Amino acid sequence: MATLTLQLLSLTVVLGAVQLICGYSYKNCIEDQYSRRTSFNCVRRKEQNLSAIINDLPPSVISLTICINPVWNIPNHSFVNLSNLQNLRIDHNNVRVIGQFAFQNLHQLKSLNLSYNHISELNPSVFSDLRNLTFLSLTHNKLMQLPEGIFSSLLNLDTLIMRQNFLTNFSAIADSVSRLSNLKKLDLCFNNLTSLSHSNVSLPKSLTVLYLCRNNLSTLGCKHFFLGNIHVLDLSYNSRLSTMAFQGVDLRQINYLRLRSTSVNIVEFLNKSNVNANHVDFSDTGLKNESLLTKLCKLLKTKVQRTKNLNLNANGIKNLTNTLSHCPDIIGAVTLSQNQLKTISCLSFLKRQTSIKSFSAEHNHLTSLQSCKMQKMVYFKSLEELSYRYNRILSVSYYAFYHTPNIKTLKLNINTIAFLHRKALKGLKRLETLRLDNNLLTDLFNETFEDNFNLRILNLRNNRISVIFNGTFLRLRKLNTLDLGGNKITQIQPSGLAGLTSLSKFYLDGNNLKHIDTSLYHAFQGTLTVLDLQSNQISFLDENINSPFMNLSKLSDLKMDGQRPYGLTVLPHTLFRGLHSLKSLYLTNNKIFHIAPDTFDDLTGLHFLSLDNCCVGVANLQPGIFKNLRNLTKLTAENMGIQNFSKEVFGNLTALCILQLNRNVMQSIQVNALEHLPKLHYLDIRNIPLSCTCKNNLLQNWTRYNSKVQIVYLYNLSCKQDAEHKFYNFDTNVCYIDLGEYLFFSTAAVIFLFTVIPLLYVKLYWKMKYSYYVFRSWFSEQWRKLREEEENCKYDAFISYNSSDEQWVMDQLLPNLEGKGSSFKLCLHHRDFELGRDIVDNIVSAVYSSRKTICVVSQNFLQSEWCSLEIQLASYRLFDEHRDILLLVFLEPISERQLSSYHRMRKVMLKKTYLQWPGSDCTNPRQAQDLFWNQLHRAMRTGSRLTTDENNKSEGCVNTESKESRHIETTDESYYLLP
Structure with a gap:
């Protein structure tokens, strides 16, 4: 019970883990490109742990291949999450141990391949859950015995292979x-x-x-x-x-x-x-001589009247005369392959077996095929297939097949035929398939195939043909497939391809063609579907040419990869004009320097494009190069040197399903470019130097969490800077700004400013305004001049007053300070300010060019902005420059409550003694006023430096006659002098 609970818990955990996976990439497996999460290959991985290979596969897997890995153990419950598996291959590994419950829960499994491992022992119940298994292979293991009842539950098993x-x-x-009621095939070889x-x-x-x-x-x-x-x-x-x-x-x-x-x-x-x-294969049964064959044939004739096939392969037969004439009638095939025959003598040894349909003498010692046009020749009119492959035939004489006029398939390939007589194939009017590949033929002539007008397939691959002469294929109007690959063709004469009006597949790969022959223009109009020109010497010097494919309206497959020696260095942008039906284009292994943006414009029906290794160095793909390829489903662009992947280049590939970009040089990939590929489901970006920096943070997020595109081996992609770190999990925290936090602080800052600014305006308006003017003056030439003027002290005092108090200033202050024998020089607004100059500059100049500033304070003074600025400037010199320049004269009593909002003035009043003008309500106004002017004169004569040094000498505008305390002492009439 505890074991069952543990199993269920592990199953729940695994299923839960799978459900949490949002991405579509796997650590050690690749999904088949068109399987839709049902078929996976886990091949050539370095992982020994089977669970580590398959633990991230989805439950939808139907077919799974685990091959060529160092896996040595298949533990219990390995496939518990893959209950839909129907086909499982674990072959060519190092498996030694298989757990008793390794295949538990695989009730749908139909095929299991455990071949090419090191299994020496099996648990009796290892296959107990595989009730639907139909195929089981244990080939090439080390089994010495089978446990009792090991296959007892495999009631649907159809094929069991335990060879090797x-x-x-x-x-x-x-x-x-014995109990496998559906078993049909058992292999114990x-x-x-x-x-x-x-x-x-x-x-x-x-x-x-x-x-x-x-x-x-x-x-x-x-x-x-x-x-x-x-x-x-x-x-x-x-x-x-x-x-x-x-x-x-x-x-x-x-x-x-x-x-x-x-x-x-x-x-x-x-x-x-x-x-x-009739059902015995007599191959390699010791029938080495004619006497034994004669005995066999006579015996056969006593048992049966006719036989379908006679297989005499690998018996070491060197010669045949009339031996087989003693056999019963053969209506099928006679095979004499893998013997030592040196001649077949126009099949004269079969002279009474004229009903045979197939004859094969492969892997013998034949050196030539002689002419068979002679008297008393035996004709095998029923013979349809004739094979002399894998011999040593050097020459084929004229009318060599005259005795087999109705053959449809003739195989002469893989010999050393250097001479094929012009009339060697004469009379073969029903021939449909001719194999002459892998020989030493150098020339073909217009008579060679003149009687083979029913030929459908002609294979001349891997010979030494260099020229296709005029009229060579003139009679082959039904030919569907012509293979001339692997020859040395340098020239096709103007009418060399004439007559091939039905040709569909044409292979010219591996030749020495230096240009695409103009005969292609006219030879295959409306018929050719496959054209293979790879590995030739084709090159272009001009980007503007007349397309040789213009009339190939049905061409669907074109191969031009691997041109020698340097590839298609110049790719004309008009080369593919007219190929509207092309489905596949191969340009692999060329050295193209430039691909024009309109090169593929006419390829509107293209489904597959291969550009692997086709460029030199860095490939600068131009925007719009794929603009018309809206039907392209697969693009392979490996090792092209692509540096930038952008939607301007790849954005129009709306039908693209498979994209292979491995071994390129881009350091980043634009996510918006990938998002413009709505049908993409397979992306290979292995061996690309992707940088693990913030410019790839969106790409990392996209690869990890997209649910549609499989990123091949995403979890093995390394960082460019450090191969030990992986791209999928490099730290991207520094790349993100918390938008909510950003908006919170932004909003809080705005609210704070809107709250504080009005308060500052009300409370500190003049201080800020004053600071502005101070700083403006500080950094100007005017400031320097004011400092210099201060040292010369142009005035003894600057009088700051409100215009409503001007009469008192003119009638009282001015006569008592400048007249009546006084030597003071005062600075007044209306008299001493420079005309045309900014009023603020005049005020600053007046304050700094006077030893003292006398503020005549009244109710109107307190309400004046200019007066406030003047007292601010003066108090600045008092508190910040430590200069005793400020004198306050109150013309009228002002209550504490009224002064409460003038902080700067209250600070001055707390620091200094101020004077109160005696009004008419005094007991003795005359005496009070005399005392007032006496005290003001006395204050005017004090120095402007605030210092405690008794020996300090006068400097600047300090009066050298007396150095009195900065405070004015009170007398009995102290109500005039308010502390």
Whole structure:
């Protein structure tokens, strides 16, 4: 119970983890390009842990291939998340151990391939959950025995392959498969079986194919009816197997029996067994001479009147005369491949077998095909297929096939034919397929194919043909496929392709063509669909040419990749004009310097474009280069040197599904360019030096969380700066601004300013205004002049007053300070300010060119802006420059409440003694006024420097006659002098 709970918990965790995955990329697997998350390949990975390879695959997987990996263990519950699997390959790995529950939950699995591993032992219940399995391969492992009941649950198994193991006990094998009622094929080749002895079990009635080749069988040792349902039995390469081994074994149901390389005497075997002689393959059964063949044929004739096929391959036959004439009528194929025949003598040894339809003498020692146009020639009018492949034929004489006028397929490929007579193929009017590839032919003539007007396929690949002469193919009006690849063609004469009015596929790759022949203009109008020109020497010197493909209106596949020696360095922008039906274009492995923006304009039907390795250095793809490729579904642009990926270049590829960009040089990819590819589902950007910087933060986010595009091996992509760090998880926190936080602080700042500014305006308006003027003066030449004027002290006092108090200033202040024997010089607004000068500059100049500033304070003074500025300037010199220049004279009593809002003035009053003008309500106004003027005179004569140094000498505008305290002492009449 605890184990079941743990399993369910692990399943829940795995499923939960899968649901959290938003991206569409996998660490160790690649989804098949058109599978829609159902088929995956995990090949050549360095991961030993199987779970690490497949743990990020979606539950929708149907087909999974795990090949060529160092995986050694398949642990329990490995595929618990992949319950929809139907096809599973874990071949060519290092698997040694398979857990008992490794394949648990795979109820839908139909095919399991565990071949080419190191499995030596299997748990009896390892396949217990695979109830729907139909195919199982354990090829090339180290199995020595099978556990009892290992296949008991595989009731739907159709094919079981266990070849290339070390199995020795056939009885255990028979017992393990006896209950498989649907098993049809059992392959036990390459094991160590010595017999087919068994207990009372029987093979399934459904089993019809049994392969037992390359074992150590010396006897069958099975019961009479044990092989009663077998139709195909292969006992080849059991060298110890003798004729007596078949004694008492029922072989009546056999449709095909192979006994190659055994010790069975085939004639004796046919006499003693009940096998149908027509169903025995006589290849490699020791029939080395004509006497043995004659015995066989005579025996066959006693058993059957006619036979379909006679296979005599690999018997070491060197010569045949009339031997096969003793055989029953052969209505099918005669195969004499892998023998030592040196001549076939126009098939004269088959003179009574004129009904055969196929003859093959491949892998023999034939050196020539002689002429067969002679008297008393045997004609094989039923023969349709003739093959002499893999021989040493040097020459083919005239009328070499005159005796086989109705053949449809002739295979002369993979020989050394250097001479093909002009009339060698004469008379073959029904020939449809001719294979002459991989020979040494140098010339073709207009008579060569003149009788082959029904030819559909002509293969001349890999010869030494250099020129296609006029009229060579003139009669081949039904030819569909012409393969001239791998030759040395440098020239096609003007009428060399004439007559090919039905040609659909034309292969000219691997030749020495230096230009595209003009004959293409007219030869294939409306017929050609495939044209292969790759690996020639085609080049262009001009970007403006007349397109050689203009009339190829049905061309769908064009290959021009790998031109020698330097490739298509110049790609004319008019080269592909007229190819509106082209579906595939290959330009791989060229060295193109420039691709014009209108090069692909006419390729409106293109589905596939390959540009791999096609450019030199950095490829600067121009905006609009793909503007008309709206049907393109696959673009391979690997190792092109692409530096920038932008929507201006790739944005019009609206139907693109697959994009391969690996091994380019761009350091970043614009996400908006990828978002302009709405159907993209496969993106390969491996081996690109993507920088792990903020310019790729959007790309990282897009690759990790998009749910439509598979990024091939995203989690293995390294950072350009440091290969140990991965692109998918480099730190991007510094790249983002929290928009909510940004808006909060911005809004708070605005609200704060709108709240504080009015308060500052009300409370500090003059201080700020004053500061503005001070700083304006400070950095101007005027400031320097004012400082110099201060040292000379042009005035003894600057009188700051309101115009409503001007009468008192003129009637009282001015006569008492400048008249009556006084020597003071005063600065007054109306008298001493410079005409035409800014009033603020006049005020600043007056304050700084006077030893003292006398402020005549009244109610009107307090309400005046200019007076406020003047007292601000004076108080600045008092507090900031430490100069005792400010004298306050109150013309009228002002209450504390009225002064509460004038902070600067209250600060001055707290620091200094001020004078109060005695009004008419005084007891003795005359005496009070005299005292007032006496105190003012006395204050005017004090120095302007605030210092405690008793020995300090006078400087600047300081009166040198007296150095009195900066405070005026009070007297009995102190109500005139208010502290």
